[in-house]
Amino acid sequence: MENISNNTPRKNRALINSAIVLSLLIFSYFIFLLFYFPIQQVKVFNNQYSDSLLFTGEEKNIICDDTLASIKIKEAFLQSRLVMAKSDSISFSIDLVDSILFLEVKGVVVLESKINKIVKSRFFSSVDNEALIKYLSNPFMVNKKTATIEKEPIVFKKAPKDTIEAATQIFKPDTLVNEVICINIEFDKNLILEISQSEDKPQFQNLNYLLKKRSKNFIQVAKNSISFKEPYFTPKIIIELPKKDIKSVYRALPYKPQMALNL
Amino acid sequence: MKNEFSDIDSLPYEPESNDLIANLNIIGKKIINKLKLAWEKWLKTLTKYVFVTGTVLFVIFWIIFYGIPVFQELALSLIPETHKEYITADSKFVDKYKDKTLKNILKLQRKLDSNTPNSAYLVINTTDNSFRLLSGKRLVRKGVCSTGSYTLLQSNDDKQWIFKTPRGVKRIHGKTTYPVWKKPDWAFIEEGLPVPPANDNSRFEYGTLGDYALSIGDGYLIHGTLYQRLLGLPVTHGCVRLNDEDLKAVYNTLSIGSKVFIY
Numbered sequence: 459m460e461n462i463s464n465n466t467p468r469k470n471r472a473l474i475n476s477a478i479v480l481s482l483l484i485f486s487y488f489i490f491l492l493f494y495f496p497i498q499q500v501k502v503f504n505n506q507y508s509d510s511l512l513f514t515g516e517e518k519n520i521i522c523d524d525t526l527a528s529i530k531i532k533e534a535f536l537q538s539r540l541v542m543a544k545s546d547s548i549s550f551s552i553d554l555v556d557s558i559l560f561l562e563v564k565g566v567v568v569l570e571s572k573i574n575k576i577v578k579s580r581f582f583s584s585v586d587n588e589a590l591i592k593y594l595s596n597p598f599m600v601n602k603k604t605a606t607i608e609k610e611p612i613v614f615k616k617a618p619k620d621t622i623e624a625a626t627q628i629f630k631p632d633t634l635v636n637e638v639i640c641i642n643i644e645f646d647k648n649l650i651l652e653i654s655q656s657e658d659k660p661q662f663q664n665l666n667y668l669l670k671k672r673s674k675n676f677i678q679v680a681k682n683s684i685s686f687k688e689p690y691f692t693p694k695i696i697i698e699l700p701k702k703d704i705k706s707v708y709r710a711l712p713y714k715p716q717m718a719l720n721l
Numbered sequence: 722m723k724n725e726f727s728d729i730d731s732l733p734y735e736p737e738s739n740d741l742i743a744n745l746n747i748i749g750k751k752i753i754n755k756l757k758l759a760w761e762k763w764l765k766t767l768t769k770y771v772f773v774t775g776t777v778l779f780v781i782f783w784i785i786f787y788g789i790p791v792f793q794e795l796a797l798s799l800i801p802e803t804h805k806e807y808i809t810a811d812s813k814f815v816d817k818y819k820d821k822t823l824k825n826i827l828k829l830q831r832k833l834d835s836n837t838p839n840s841a842y843l844v845i846n847t848t849d850n851s852f853r854l855l856s857g858k859r860l861v862r863k864g865v866c867s868t869g870s871y872t873l874l875q876s877n878d879d880k881q882w883i884f885k886t887p888r889g890v891k892r893i894h895g896k897t898t899y900p901v902w903k904k905p906d907w908a909f910i911e912e913g914l915p916v917p918p919a920n921d922n923s924r925f926e927y928g929t930l931g932d933y934a935l936s937i938g939d940g941y942l943i944h945g946t947l948y949q950r951l952l953g954l955p956v957t958h959g960c961v962r963l964n965d966e967d968l969k970a971v972y973n974t975l976s977i978g979s980k981v982f983i984y
Binding site: 492495520540548561613675679694 | 792822833872984
């Protein structure tokens with residue numbers, strides 16, 4: 459009996475130590491993957507978008523130069539916009555070189571908004587120019603959009619029974635709403651675009667939106683870490699626009715809009 | 722387990738003491754002291770656990786919500802730069818290639834610009850409730866308007882109407898002076914009135930639409946309003962309302978077939 463009671467704390471301590479070591483190992487593996495995924499994603503991107511038919515051997519060599527590549531990217535951007543102009547739906551283009559967002563309807567610019575701040579992932583300067591040009595030469599298709607505002611602010615109204623009830627139902631739009639506007643757009647070609655207002659934005663006003671957005675990345679990384687599947691890293695572009703322009707763009711865009719990008 | 726209050730029993734009992742209250746006071750003080758000590762000990766342990774748990778949780782949350790993007794971007798800085806500032810190719814070939822690309826850019830830009838109408842057209846922002854009258858890229862006039870309220874009206878027999886302004890490219894189908902409004906069914910239902918027969922006199926309203934109306938198809942009009950103070954707000958049933966001067970300018974500038982871009 460005495461032996462057992464003496465061993466119990468030692469056993470407990472060993473168990474605790476094993477748990478700590480295991481947790482540290484999992485944590486280290488997770489941190490390793492955090493570094494591994496983006497590096498591997500660059501390789502995947504280069505393989506996926508390097509098209510031997512698009513450029514000849516000599517062209518491939520010269521587009522390694524950033525100045526020439528930027529001209530080719532501009533060409534790809536205009537090509538994308540022309541493709542979008544053929545469709546009937548409203549689309550948008552982002553020119554990060556000139557810091558402008560265009561909202562376009564059949565190729566006609568209906569809204570031009572100055573981008574006040576740009577944060578671009580290092581991913582785009584790590585990939586090959588050849589792959590980047592191919593990547594940008596076709597419009598991006600939106601997969602999913604999340605925002606802090608409603609897309610269609612529909613107000614439900616039940617038909618009044620008589621004129622007296624109708625008089626009480628007169629619609630008064632709320633002009634004093636103080637909302638923080640942020641949009642998170644996911645594209646089909648592994649890209650996330652985050653548009654937030656350039657005006658002051660209290661950090662915790664949209665806690666639900668923030669938590670959702672942040673935890674999504676973690677969940678995806680964790681999922682891929684466990685399943686040993688393909689590397690997970692989605693490059694992100696963050697831009698800031700005036701509040702009223704974001705609202706106009708978001709409400710104007712159809713559910714699956716297209717986007718052209720100039721980096 | 723030692724009872725925290727077991728010492729009370731061992732307090733000296735002094736039967737010869739006349740002052741029972743004094744003794745009780747001493748006992749009371751001792752109990753309070755014991756309780757105080759136990760509370761302080763418990764509080765200390767609790768603080769320690771809260772601090773440790775809080776720190777662990779903070780680190781986990783920081784990694785999940787902020788650390789992941791930071792680590793991933795950091796990983797990308799470990800990749801050696803693939804972009805070169807120099808070109809190893811023949812400089813004549815480079816110049817030729819550059820000229821060819823620049824010429825193509827100009828061609829694409831011209832093609833894109835050709836989408837913008839050379840004649841007058843109207844651009845309406847339904848989120849901002851504003852309009853711009855343009856001719857080519859020249860701004861002719863701008864101002865406020867009123868567009869759809871996004872009200873979803875449901876009648877008692879479960880018919881539904883949504884009052885929103887359609888987006889996209891429209892054309893001017895017709896122009897009218899001193900238009901008469903033929904009230905549709907929803908106008909009566911919304912007011913709590915019985916719906917009259919199709920061509921009943923009560924359906925025709927004079928002066929409500931202002932001096933001019935321009936049809937953009939599907940029953941939607943650009944017209945004037947009696948409610949000038951509501952301009953700039955989303956209050957209409959889908960039509961676009963303008964003030965008298967703006968309406969006159971739009972009516973005189975746009976012709977049948979002119980484009981109206983609504984976003």
